[in-house]
Amino acid sequence: YYFYRMIYRAKRLYLLYDTRTEGLQTGEMSRYIYQLKYHYQVPIQEKVVSYDITVKENQIIQIPKNEFVQKQLNRFLSGGDRALSASAINTYIDCPLKFYLGYVEKVSPEDEVAESIEASTFGSIYHGVMENIYQRMQGKLVTGDLLEKIQKDDTLLTNLIEAMFAKHYFQTSRIRPLTGQNYLTGEIIRKYVKQTLITDRKHTPFIYLHSEFPIDTTHTFDGTRQIRLKGSIDRIDEKDGITRIIDYKTGKGETTFKTMYDLFDPQKRDRPKAIMQVFMYAMIYSQINHPKSLCPGIYHLRDLFKIQFDWSIIHEIKTEKKRIEQTIYDFSPYIQEFTDTFNKCIQEIFNPEIPFKQTENTQICEYCDFATICKR
Incomplete structure (x- = not known):
């Protein structure tokens, strides 16, 4: 009709x-x-319209290090106004083009309204709570009884969680009780914090040295040039003369590596990025403070509740007869090899003959902020 x-x-x-x-x-x-x-036998003219549609392959994008780019990179050198972080270096290893866009050209992704707490904000709240717990014990001996008391003090934990929500999520000085989804997220953070304290009790007694220890130093990478490095070590403590550097990680990751090159291999699936980061912190801290013995470690929060949870980093050595897992309690035997491999990566960043180009590992592009630029 x-x-x-x-x-x-x-x-x-x-x-x-x-x-x-x-x-x-x-x-x-x-x-x-x-x-x-x-x-009805209405006279009809019929015509078939067709078009040959061909999809062009995405063009390879690469940025040559011309005079302008070199000038921007020089800002990361000693005397410049920028510094490279472990996250920036990990980004370069994953995708040089992403590093160029994000850290050289400072291209920011579009702001999106988040209805729930993002992973980065979740991590910031957890970091903030742990920092506040241990800050009052800086330079003092931490005992198991003291940590147990804090672990059972739900009023204290609630106040800290609400304060960190106000700072990192609501971005206000007004502290208020959490409701709805935020309350549930806060309870998850509470469980992580408590489990962290239970894990720490097994390490007691120890002296707590620093929370969120700031790094802003220079590092010689090719004999003459120095690069500025920055970062923040989540926690540093000491026991029996051994200084321990700990990095908190809310995501998943590896605590085992086979060769030092694995930490910088862009083609390696599930590259142990967290190990590269904490090793970089250990390298810098050893240059600044010269501890007797330095032990790097990682707290992967998703693994905290495992019975056999271990924060240690393991070097897997494969021989002709068997495979040996060597726990790194002292970083000094590894520092030279790591420094050499690290310097090669930095030299590549500043090498004018090597352009910034897209990664060949397209799995990295899945959640990349610049995927629309690459059309991947």
């Missing part, structure tokens, strides 16, 4: 249909066209 009412007074009528046969589409014309053509 509607069809014939619409065409009732038409002087010229165009009827189009899709001839493609994909999925549930049959590619046939409508029965109305058959009725007009055969039943």
Whole structure:
């Protein structure tokens, strides 16, 4: 009824249909066209319109290190106004083009309204709570009884969680009780904090040295040039003359590596980024403070509740006869090899002959902020 009412007074009528046969589409014309053509014998001119559509391959994007780019990179050198972090270096290893866009050109992704707490904000709140717990014990001996008391003090933990929500999520000085989804997230953070304290009790007694220890130093990477490095070590403590550097990680990751090159291999699946980061912190801290013995470690929060949870980093050595897992309690035997491999990575960043180009590992592009630029 509607069809014939619409065409009732038409002087010229165009009827189009899709001839493609994909999925549930049959590619046939409508029965109305058959009725007009055969039943009412309306004169119809038929025409098939087709276009040759070819999809061009995405062009390879690479940025040569011309004079302008070199000038921007020089800002990371000693005396410049920028510094490289472990996250920036990990980004370069994953994708040099992403490093160029994010850290050289300072291209920021579009701000999006988040209805729930993002992973980075979750981590900031957890870090803030742990920092506040241990800050009052800086330079003092931490005992198991003291940590147990804090672990059971839910009023204290609630106040700290609400304060960190106000700072990192609501971005206000006004502290208020959490409700709804935020309350549930806060309870998850509470469980992580308590489990961290239970884990720490096994390490007691120890002297707590620093929370969120700031790093801003220079590092010689090619004999003459120095690069500025920055960062923040989550926690540093000391026991029996051994200084321990701990990095908190809310995501998943590896605590085992086979060779030092694995930490910088862009083609390696599930590259142990966290180990590269904490090793970098250990290298810098050893240059600044010269501890007797330095032990790097990682707290992967997702693994805290495992019975056999271990914060240690393990070097997997493969021999002809067997495989040996060597726990790193002292970083000094590894520092030279790591420093050499680290310097090669930095030299590549500043090498004018090597352009910034896209990664070949497209899995990295899945959650990249710049995927639309690469059209991947």
